[in-house]
Amino acid sequence: MQDIIYDAIIVGGSYAGLSAAMALARSRRTILVIDGGQPANRFTPHSHNMITLDGAVPADINRKAKAQVLAYPTVTFVTDIATNAERAPHGFNVSTKNNQQYKSKKLVLATGWKDEMPDIPGFADCWGISILHCPYCHGYEVKDQPTGIIASGEMGYEFVKMISNWTNQLTVFSNGPHHFTEEQLAKLEQHSIPVISTAVKAVLHEQGRLQKILLADGSQHAITALYARPAMLQQSEIPQQLGLEITEQGVLQTDMMQRTSVPGVYACGDVTTMGRSVANAIASGGVAGAMLNKELIADAW
Numbered sequence: 001m002q003d004i005i006y007d008a009i010i011v012g013g014s015y016a017g018l019s020a021a022m023a024l025a026r027s028r029r030t031i032l033v034i035d036g037g038q039p040a041n042r043f044t045p046h047s048h049n050m051i052t053l054d055g056a057v058p059a060d061i062n063r064k065a066k067a068q069v070l071a072y073p074t075v076t077f078v079t080d081i082a083t084n085a086e087r088a089p090h091g092f093n094v095s096t097k098n099n100q101q102y103k104s105k106k107l108v109l110a111t112g113w114k115d116e117m118p119d120i121p122g123f124a125d126c127w128g129i130s131i132l133h134c135p136y137c138h139g140y141e142v143k144d145q146p147t148g149i150i151a152s153g154e155m156g157y158e159f160v161k162m163i164s165n166w167t168n169q170l171t172v173f174s175n176g177p178h179h180f181t182e183e184q185l186a187k188l189e190q191h192s193i194p195v196i197s198t199a200v201k202a203v204l205h206e207q208g209r210l211q212k213i214l215l216a217d218g219s220q221h222a223i224t225a226l227y228a229r230p231a232m233l234q235q236s237e238i239p240q241q242l243g244l245e246i247t248e249q250g251v252l253q254t255d256m257m258q259r260t261s262v263p264g265v266y267a268c269g270d271v272t273t274m275g276r277s278v279a280n281a282i283a284s285g286g287v288a289g290a291m292l293n294k295e296l297i298a299d300a301w
Helices: 015-025 058-070 135-142 153-163 182-190 238-242 278-300
Strands: 005-011 031-035 075-079 082-088 091-096 101-109 113-116 147-150 170-173 200-206 209-215 220-222 225-227 231-234 265-267
Touching: 005 015, 005 082, 005 091, 015 031, 015 058, 015 278, 031 101, 058 075, 082 238, 101 238, 101 278, 135 153, 147 153, 153 170, 153 182, 209 225, 265 278
Parallel strands: 005 031, 005 101, 031 075, 101 265, 147 170, 147 225
Antiparallel strands: 082 091, 091 101, 113 231, 200 209, 209 220
C-alpha cells in the first residue's frame, strides 16, 4: 500500500467524478481519481440538454474535462477499477482490480449505473443511438417520428404521457401483459396511442439505427425511435461494503451536500438519482467536491 494519504479518493472519473475533482483541486486538495474508462453513455453519439455542450460527443466532453482537471498538479488519475473500500484510522483504504491499494481521508463515489440489456436481439446494438432512455437528452432529435415505447403498468403509463409530448406517432409495446387499468387504456385510446401486448422478438436496425420492431407473431412495425428503461445495476459493490443507505429505487441516499449515510463518504452523479444526465452529474459533482472540502476544513479546525 502506498504511504501517501490523499485528501480524497474519487471512485469514478466520468462527468460527476471529474467535476468533484476540479472543485477539490481548486481547493488545493490532493486527489486520486480511479476510473475504468467505461462511462454508461459511451454508446451515445451525441450529448444534449447541456448549455455550451449541446450536441457534443460524450467522449470528447470527457477527454476535455480530464485534461482540464489533470492540469492541476494535486490531481492523480489512474485507469483501474476500485473493487474494495474499508474504514481505516486515517479514513479509508481502497483496493483495485490491478492489486493496488490507496489511502485517503475522504471518499467520493461517482460510480454510476450499468444498464442491463433485455434479451432482445438488436436491442443492445441500438442502445443510446435509437433506443433511448431520456426524452430531455434525445427527444428533440426524434421529434414527430414514428416512435415506440416499451412500457407497462403505472410507471409505464406516466412514461407514455411524457413521451407523447415529443411525438403524436406513438405506439406502446408492453412486451407481454400491459397491466394498464381500464381508465388508463381509455386515455391512451383517446390520444390515439395503441397498446400492443405481443412479445417483442427482435429489433431490426442498420448500424444501430432502428428500422422495425419484430413481434413474436411475425408482425413488424415501422419504428425509428424506441424509448425503454432497462434495469439498472450499480457499477460498484463498494456502497454495500461500506453499508451505505440505498433507497427503494436503488440509488445511494444523499443529503443536499451529497453526503451519504456513512461519515466521510460522498456520492454524486447517476448513482444518486434516477434523473440521469450529463448536466445533473456535473452539478452534483461540483457540490460534492465543495462540501467535502468544507468538511476537511472543519476537521482541521
